[in-house]
Amino acid sequence: MKKILVVDDExxxxxxxxxxxxxxGFQVEVAKDGKEALxxxxxxxxxxxxxxxxxxxxxxIEVLKQIRLFERQVPIVMCSAYGEYKQDLTTWASxxxxxxxxxxxxxxxxxxxLLGLL
Amino acid sequence: MSDLFESLGLMxxxxxxxxxxxxxxxxxxxxLTTGRTIFKAKGGVLRIxxxxxxxxEVHCSLGDYHWHPLDQRIAKRVFFTQTPFCxxxxxxxxxxxxxxxVPIQGKGKSFGTLTLYDKEIEPFQFEEKDLWLxxxxxxxxxxxxxxxxxxxxxxxxxxxxxKRVKQLSTLWELxxxxxxxxxxxxxxxxxxxxxxxxxxxxxxxxxLFMVNEKDRILKGAxxxxxxxxxxxxxxxxxxxxxxxxxxxxxAQISSTSENHSxxxxxxxxxxxxxxxxxxxxxxxxxxxxxxxxxVPQSEEGWIQTRCKRGCSLGSExxxxxxxxxxxxxxxxxxxxxxxxxxxxxxxVVLVDNLYNQNPITxxxxxxxTMFCNQAGLAIENARLYRHLEEVHQKLKExxxxxxxxxxxxxxxxxxxxxxxxxxxxxxxxxxxxxRLDRLISSExxxxxxxxxxxxxxxxxxxxxxxxxxxxxEEPLVFKEVDLREIVEESVSMAIQEENGxxxxxxxxxxxxxxxxxxxxxxxxxFFNLINNARESIGERGVLSxxxxxxxxxxxxxxxxxxxxxxxxxxxxxxxxxxxxxxxTKENRFGLGLPIVHKIVTTHQxxxxxxxxxxxxxxxxxxxxxxxxKGDEKDSRxx
Numbered sequence: 001m002k003k004i005l006v007v008d009d010e011x012x013x014x015x016x017x018x019x020x021x022x023x024x025g026f027q028v029e030v031a032k033d034g035k036e037a038l039x040x041x042x043x044x045x046x047x048x049x050x051x052x053x054x055x056x057x058x059x060x061i062e063v064l065k066q067i068r069l070f071e072r073q074v075p076i077v078m079c080s081a082y083g084e085y086k087q088d089l090t091t092w093a094s095x096x097x098x099x100x101x102x103x104x105x106x107x108x109x110x111x112x113x114l115l116g117l118l
Numbered sequence: 119m120s121d122l123f124e125s126l127g128l129m130x131x132x133x134x135x136x137x138x139x140x141x142x143x144x145x146x147x148x149x150l151t152t153g154r155t156i157f158k159a160k161g162g163v164l165r166i167x168x169x170x171x172x173x174x175e176v177h178c179s180l181g182d183y184h185w186h187p188l189d190q191r192i193a194k195r196v197f198f199t200q201t202p203f204c205x206x207x208x209x210x211x212x213x214x215x216x217x218x219x220v221p222i223q224g225k226g227k228s229f230g231t232l233t234l235y236d237k238e239i240e241p242f243q244f245e246e247k248d249l250w251l252x253x254x255x256x257x258x259x260x261x262x263x264x265x266x267x268x269x270x271x272x273x274x275x276x277x278x279x280x281k282r283v284k285q286l287s288t289l290w291e292l293x294x295x296x297x298x299x300x301x302x303x304x305x306x307x308x309x310x311x312x313x314x315x316x317x318x319x320x321x322x323x324x325x326l327f328m329v330n331e332k333d334r335i336l337k338g339a340x341x342x343x344x345x346x347x348x349x350x351x352x353x354x355x356x357x358x359x360x361x362x363x364x365x366x367x368x369a370q371i372s373s374t375s376e377n378h379s380x381x382x383x384x385x386x387x388x389x390x391x392x393x394x395x396x397x398x399x400x401x402x403x404x405x406x407x408x409x410x411x412x413v414p415q416s417e418e419g420w421i422q423t424r425c426k427r428g429c430s431l432g433s434e435x436x437x438x439x440x441x442x443x444x445x446x447x448x449x450x451x452x453x454x455x456x457x458x459x460x461x462x463x464x465x466v467v468l469v470d471n472l473y474n475q476n477p478i479t480x481x482x483x484x485x486x487t488m489f490c491n492q493a494g495l496a497i498e499n500a501r502l503y504r505h506l507e508e509v510h511q512k513l514k515e516x517x518x519x520x521x522x523x524x525x526x527x528x529x530x531x532x533x534x535x536x537x538x539x540x541x542x543x544x545x546x547x548x549x550x551x552x553r554l555d556r557l558i559s560s561e562x563x564x565x566x567x568x569x570x571x572x573x574x575x576x577x578x579x580x581x582x583x584x585x586x587x588x589x590x591e592e593p594l595v596f597k598e599v600d601l602r603e604i605v606e607e608s609v610s611m612a613i614q615e616e617n618g619x620x621x622x623x624x625x626x627x628x629x630x631x632x633x634x635x636x637x638x639x640x641x642x643x644f645f646n647l648i649n650n651a652r653e654s655i656g657e658r659g660v661l662s663x664x665x666x667x668x669x670x671x672x673x674x675x676x677x678x679x680x681x682x683x684x685x686x687x688x689x690x691x692x693x694x695x696x697x698x699x700x701x702t703k704e705n706r707f708g709l710g711l712p713i714v715h716k717i718v719t720t721h722q723x724x725x726x727x728x729x730x731x732x733x734x735x736x737x738x739x740x741x742x743x744x745x746x747k748g749d750e751k752d753s754r755x756x
């Protein structure tokens with residue numbers, strides 16, 4: 001069973017993503033910010049990480065840089081409420097970019113593509 | 119000795135006489151008669167040089183001696199050699215026995231000669247003492263002449279000074295008037311009026327040409343002067359009745375009075391290449407000096423013309439003048455003067471005396487030049503001021519644009535946080551609604567509730583995306599689009615069947631060029647406009663849409679007009695309708711029109727509003743078309 005780490009500061013989003021992705025047959029853990037996420041990765045060893053960009057404290061871009069320092073292989077999907085980070089070159093270090101939407105089809109398809117399940 | 123005393127007494131009387139009358143002619147006569155008395159001579163001649171003619175003229179004569187050619191010869195010799203002449207001879211064949219002639223001289227210069235003839239007492243000859251005495255009398259005479267000449271010169275000088283002072287005070291008044299305004303047209307009008315008015319410089323007509331450095335031409339700017347001799351006579355007779363000072367008539371020149379004279383119209387149409395050496399106007403600019411020309415009458419009674427085009431000025435003015443000069447004029451005088459501004463010639467003033475045919479003197483020209491120097495500065499100032507105003511206007515436009523941009527940037531930042539605050543809850547609401555929806559069977563009534571939540575969340579998310587695409591620049595991919603199709607889709611989005619009370623009138627040109635643009639954005643723009651129109655109309659009214667090609671500045675464009683019969687825009691709102699933060703009841707989000715504006719300007723298009731408060735409003739969108747790309751498709755939706 002593939003493992004996914006969901007990083008988002010909004011509790012309801014974490015809950016929604018966890019339930020939806022578990023229903024798709026993934027093992028899901030959540031982190032409420034960058035610090036928690038960085039602590040969880042070595043232990044949980046996720047196969048994929050979804051990362052919210054706008055978070056208090058360390059933002060998603062910063063977390064992405066930190067993760068890439070020790071974990072080069074794991075696919076990372078950036079999630080954001082608005083499209084302007086498309087222009088930020090650092091997000092290119094991620095593997096995909098998804099604008100948040102109530103319809104999670106795009107997110108799920110992206111995850112499956114990155115995990116080679118399609 | 120008693121003779122000598124008598125002589126001195128007579129000479130003293132002579133001096134007194136001169137001092138009391140200062141009349142040279144009478145003094146000459148008195149001197150000659152006194153001389154005859156003193157020397158007991160039979161007659162005498164007094165000659166004075168006429169400098170203009172270069173001859174010795176007889177001013178006074180006693181006896182008929184001056185008729186004799188010998189008298190004139192001797193006088194000339196004495197005059198030129200400045201040496202006295204004395205001759206005594208015996209015999210009756212000559213017309214005189216004795217002669218004594220002395221030069222009248224002072225400061226090494228001869229004024230004339232004084233001659234006495236035939237001593238009537240013993241020894242009937244002029245002696246040396248007579249010579250010395252006559253020289254003294256001649257000396258006195260020269261003092262008198264010098265004195266009178268000096269007086270005349272002084273009084274001429276005084277007259278000239280008075281005239282100069284009057285000119286200067288007029289100039290001062292005129293300059294003062296030029297300083298009262300910076301309005302370009304008014305300055306020109308003032309300048310030309312000052313040149314033509316009797317209390318000013320008094321020329322018949324004045325024309326002003328400005329240098330256009332860019333095109334290297336001289337362009338007619340304004341002219342003042344009567345159009346015909348009859349009009350000139352009328353003006354002059356009315357002017358001679360009221361004597362006004364320059365400041366009085368200057369006040370009467372209103373800045374708004376339009377100059378409709380034929381001359382003014384003609385001059386305004388004149389353009390002369392600066393490099394045209396045959397034209398006196400161009401030469402005035404190139405050589406930077408004034409010209410004074412007098413064209414004499416030809417044998418046939420016409421003014422002679424010199425320029426190839428057949429006019430005396432090298433421009434159409436001469437031809438125009440010729441029409442007026444069919445009444446056999448004596449002369450035609452005209453003059454030009456350069457207008458100097460900041461060290462270069464900025465224009466030319468042309469003056470003439472067409473109607474009274476007065477010659478233009480060197481002094482007139484000097485006066486004109488002095489005035490033109492001042493006028494040039496004033497005109498240059500006015501021109502700079504006008505330029506300043508233009509630049510100021512551009513600056514204001516740029517400022518308005520910048521303020522708009524700044525507002526957009528602020529809106530961009532604001533929208534980022536709004537997006538975050540709204541989109542996250544929307545994801546949760548919509549996401550969990552979907553989870554619920556999957557659990558509810560399609561027959562259950564609750565299915566409708568979850569479906570509604572999902573639909574509304576979708577709508578909100580779409581609005582949010584559109585909002586963000588407005589505030590965040592994203593690279594656009596432009597395609598060739600047919601505006602008829604775009605507008606058609608916008609109409610179907612905005613107007614549903616149930617809008618029964620609204621009559622839709624569509625007029626599309628059958629042949630329309632394509633437009634390069636972003637289909638979704640354009641659809642959004644027209645949707646907003648049509649939606650606004652529909653809301654503005656309310657229950658009942660007419661919504662007209664017109665699409666047609668348009669040639670603007672030589673380039674192909676497509677114009678779309680969207681007209682409604684609603685309430686129109688309140689004049690106080692009109693300035694703000696494209697301002698993203700300005701919201702009125704007519705405009706729910708305050709973003710509809712700013713989005714339209716932004717989309718249209720992104721497409722290098724133009725948006726105009728024809729507002730008729732209470733009656734409706736028309737939005738006119740003009741977009742540049744793809745050159746040569748169009749089709750002949752028939753319009754749809756008619």
